[in-house]
Amino acid sequence: MKQEIKTFLSNRLQLTLCEEKTRITHARTEEALFLGTRLKLGAEGEAKLTLTTNMWGKKFKRRSTGWETMMKAPLPKLLKRLSDRGFCTKEGNPIAKSGWAFLDPDQIILLYSSVNRGIQNYYRFVDNWAQLQRIQYILQYSLAMTLGRKFQISTPKVFKRFGKALTYVIRDKEGKEKKTISFYLNHDWTKNRDAFQNRERADIDLIRSEMYMRSRSSIANPCCICGDTLDKAQIEMHHVRHVRKLSDKRQATGFNRILRMLNRKQIPVCKTCHEKIHRGKHDSLKLSDMAYLPT
Known part of the structure; x- marks a missing residue:
């Protein structure tokens, strides 16, 4: 069966079965790890009898642990x-x-x-x-x-x-x-096996x-310094770690003056302007010199 699955994946879906991660285990005596979850057939200990109801309303007893798939973190x-x-x-x-x-x-x-x-x-x-x-x-x-x-x-x-x-x-x-x-x-640590099936979000x-x-950025916006909109792929975010470090207690210098006046930690700039900022070529920039003021 494993070989048939491997052939199907290869011929029909163009997928390769990873031999290192694919193995056959005994569902009752061994565990299988799938998507970060341990899977096993049957709960530990003796099987318990529970009273349940079928589709016609008739009650009957059944084993609750014998063939139940156990899923554990x-x-x-x-x-x-x-x-x-x-x-x-x-x-x-x-x-x-x-x-x-x-x-x-x-x-x-x-x-x-x-x-x-x-x-x-x-x-x-x-x-x-x-x-x-x-x-x-x-x-x-x-x-x-x-x-x-x-x-x-x-x-x-x-x-x-x-x-x-x-x-x-x-x-x-x-x-x-x-x-x-x-x-x-x-x-709430009550077990809920059907949590992933509920449509209403708990x-x-x-x-x-x-x-x-x-932390959302305006990376899709044009450069706020030169207004370049030709190549959005070149738009980058210039940011500082803390706005509070640019408070009145410490005089902001260089391009950080602009960030403090805008009260922003990051602004969208093109790659060319970003390099100029780090080289200090925009240290004397004024708000009136910018293409637009980001909001």
Whole structure:
């Protein structure tokens, strides 16, 4: 059968079967890894009898574990992936992610939330769904340690300052509350095998688009310096890391004056103007000299 499938894929679909990744396993005694999910036929332990109803309304007993396909998230592989990405040690103990400590607090929280949401959104249907609490715990405490490294405080003081949900309040220049960012914490660990079949999106499937909205670019727009629209493929984004570093406390110099006056972290420019910016040839540029002011 494997050879027939290989021939069909090659002759009809022009696809090549990867021999290294393709193997035959016994569905009851072995597990198969497919699309990051462990598959096995039959649950562990003795088969259970459940009372169910057929299409005619007649009730009957059936085995609930004997031939049921078990789908589980590969927790050891997930822990190894988190370890490789710098969220925890090889033993699964949370650690600070040093590479993110230089970011703004709200950016750090949103990045950790996106990782937590992504994993939970992908594995919402698995049978060992409740065990993913371990993943959320690692990300939660890794976030706390990263914030602690940023503010040079201990992890308990981080939770005391930002709360269990690690909530950060963004304020405007007048000190008024503008936006609140919290780490995504899931509290519903009830198994839902049909999660991926539901047409109505549950709360776990509502992925925030704020990261995209905060970092979206105008790369399809013409160059705001020379107005070049001939080659959109050459449009690039010139950006700075933090607008707050261009505040009144520190006098902005060079082309950063333009970014501070526009109150923008990035602007679309053509490749030629981008190179001139980094060479300092646009340091004396004025707002009136620009082709248009990006909004």
